[in-house]
Amino acid sequence: MDYFPVFAKISDRRCLVVGGGAVAERKIHMLRKAQAGVTVISPDLSPSLRELHLAGDLVWIERRFRPADISEFDLIIAATSDEAVNQEVSRVARRERRLVNVVDAPALSNFISPAIVDRTPLVVAISSSGAMPVLARRIRAWMESLLPANLGDIARRANCWRERVKARFPDLDQRRRFWDATLDRILAAGGWSDRKLQDALQQEKDAPEGRVFLVGAGPGDPDLLTLKALQVMQQADVIVHDRLVSPGILERARRDAEFINVGKTPGSHRFTQARINRLIVELASEGKVVCRLKGGDPALFARASEELAALRGAGIEVTIVPGITAASGCAAAAGIPLTDRDLAHGLTLSTAHCKDGIDCMDFESLVEANRTLAFYMPVKHLGVLQQKLISHGLSQSASCAIVENGTRDDQRILRASLGQLARTAARASVKAPAMLLVGDVVDQIPASAVDDQPPIAARSAA
Ligand SMILES: C[S@@+](CC[C@H](N)C(=O)[O-])C[C@H]1O[C@@H](n2cnc3c(N)ncnc32)[C@H](O)[C@@H]1O
Known part of the structure; x- marks a missing residue:
């Protein structure tokens, strides 16, 4: 490990940022979040930094950096667009054994700032030790989406209960088990509940509820x-x-x-x-x-x-x-909508066979005009489905698509007219899982997405 990970309290430290542009702005924002007092040395300031200065939220020294400035500060960030200035800040700061970071220059820095996922008081810090900051940022994006937004609230509220829990479970192991079980319950319920914690504390056992x-x-x-x-x-x-x-x-x-x-x-x-x-x-x-x-x-x-x-x-x-659901996934994979203002005013999701067989299915209502039909588990029933839909009034030429393994690497999309459905599927040895989509929207499937087309002669015969 090239860096020692540490969360430092800097609210009572003197922090210097050299530079007053957009990069400095981001660093100042983070320093202020950690309640640091910030001084900026720069001949100019960005408009939003000027506002902070006018509001009294940062000190601005309106000139270029001088080596003598360093002695006043504990933590220094160089964020100018002038490489020579950044190098000088780094050199002087390191000579005086200060903590210094030069933005995007790990070789000039003796500390680096990680990408963070902020659920204060819970903070997750991610660093690639300067090797690939974009990777750290990508991991942060993944974690942002994975970690519930209310984790900070949970941590804050748990903190308020610490003493009461300690009094109830003086033994450390017992206490740890209680918090583990409680956390499971809180996460499972999606949020904190004082009442549930109170109940759990009053219960004799610390066994969690499944x-x-x-x-x-x-x-x-x-x-x-x-x-x-x-x-x-x-x-x-x-x-x-x-x-x-x-x-x-x-x-x-x-x-x-x-x-x-x-x-x-x-x-x-x-x-x-x-x-x-x-x-x-x-x-x-x-x-x-x-x-x-x-x-x-x-x-x-x-x-x-x-x-x-x-x-x-x-x-x-x-x-x-x-x-x-498979109907949405398969339609999206085939590049089509399931409804359309002109072609399909409704969508029917149907199994291809009921508990008591295909004869209990209501084909009368299935074949209504201007609907898309999405059949689940159709593979073994394509022949009967084809015959029943036609005998109840759907045209032999109605457009059908079979999407096998939709959205997966081995996805296949087949097109057929209703009259050729079973034959097309048999010829292509369609296997479950597959969806059958029937209706005019199917015609929107781009030719390039289709894996197998029935021969032209077979289509026109249908
Ligand atoms: C028992 S049903 C479960 C349906 C599931 N609950 C849903 O909402 O998609 C299983 C059927 O879903 C369809 N299915 C599920 N995943 C599929 C996929 N990736 N591609 C095509 N069809 C799929 C097939 O018709 C399969 O036989």
């Missing part, structure tokens, strides 16, 4: 996870996931979480729905935070009702975290 999140993992591309889904995945003790949740998504979960794959593979019923229901109830009853991770949106064609009923029946708190 809870379950039904989380949508989106259609496959890890970048399509929501921030909320990521936050829950980072907190959960256990991730109970379906087969369709891709490895790239699971990699983003808390490293030391327990992972349980309850995916129902065709023909294998290692985990029946009843067993999954029991499992998540049991895990939460043990006090665990459970992320029940499902492909797409957890409340669409995902047996959510059964899991909600089991959890609520057992008195377990459950929260739904929505995700991007």
Whole structure:
């Protein structure tokens, strides 16, 4: 490690910034956030620094830097556009053993300032030791999106309870366990609650309360996870996931979480729905935070009702975290909208087969004009779907697209008329997971996005 990471109190230190332009402005902003008194030496000041000066928030010495200036200050930042001045500031400051930073010049600095994620009093500092500041900034951007905005509030309010918690749990290990469990509960609930903390303090045991999140993992591309889904995945003790949740998504979960794959593979019923229901109830009853991770949106064609009923029946708190459903993901991947002011006034999301078979489906209402139809789990039923939709009035030439593995690296998009749907899919050996989209909006799919076109003769015959 080239630098010693430290958070220094500088409210009682004398800080000098040499330079009065935009770069100096950013540094002064940070120094003032840390309540430092700031002096600026520069022949000129930017308009916003002038305002600060007029408001009495910084001292301005209106001239060029002189070596004798250094002795007055503990911490010096050189932020001029004149390299010679920056070098001189660095040389004099280091000779006098002061802390000096020259902006963007680690070789001239004996301290560097990190990129920070500010959730005061919680502050995360990231540094590449000057090797690649843009990398540190990128990590900061990731962390900004991952760390809930209210962490500062949580830390501040926890601080107010420290003495009471100490009195209740004089033993350090016991106290640490209590805070750990409390933090899990606070993060899971999304914010601080004085009442819950009070209740927890009054309880005899310090065992945490379990809870379950039904989380949508989106259609496959890890970048399509929501921030909320990521936050829950980072907190959960256990991730109970379906087969369709891709490895790239699971990699983003808390490293030391327990992972349980309850995916129902065709023909294998290692985990029946009843067993999954029991499992998540049991895990939460043990006090665990459970992320029940499902492909797409957890409340669409995902047996959510059964899991909600089991959890609520057992008195377990459950929260739904929505995700991007396959219909949206696949349409976006194919470059089309699902509705259109002229072509599609509505959208129907439908399974391609009901619990009691395809005959219980209401094809009358499905074939209404000017709608887009998005069928989930269509692969095994394409022939019947084709026949039923046509016999209920949809044209043989209605536009269809099959999006296989939408948003994933191995995505395929096929186009066909309704009359040629099953044959096109069979010829291309379409496999699940795939979505079937039917309607005029499908014609907007750019030719370059399509992986297979039916032969022209077959299309015109349809
Ligand atoms: C049991 S349903 C779950 C749907 C999920 N809850 C959602 O909102 O997308 C599974 C079906 O979703 C569709 N599906 C899920 N991910 C997909 C993807 N990446 N590409 C195409 N279809 C997908 C397929 O039709 C698959 O058979």
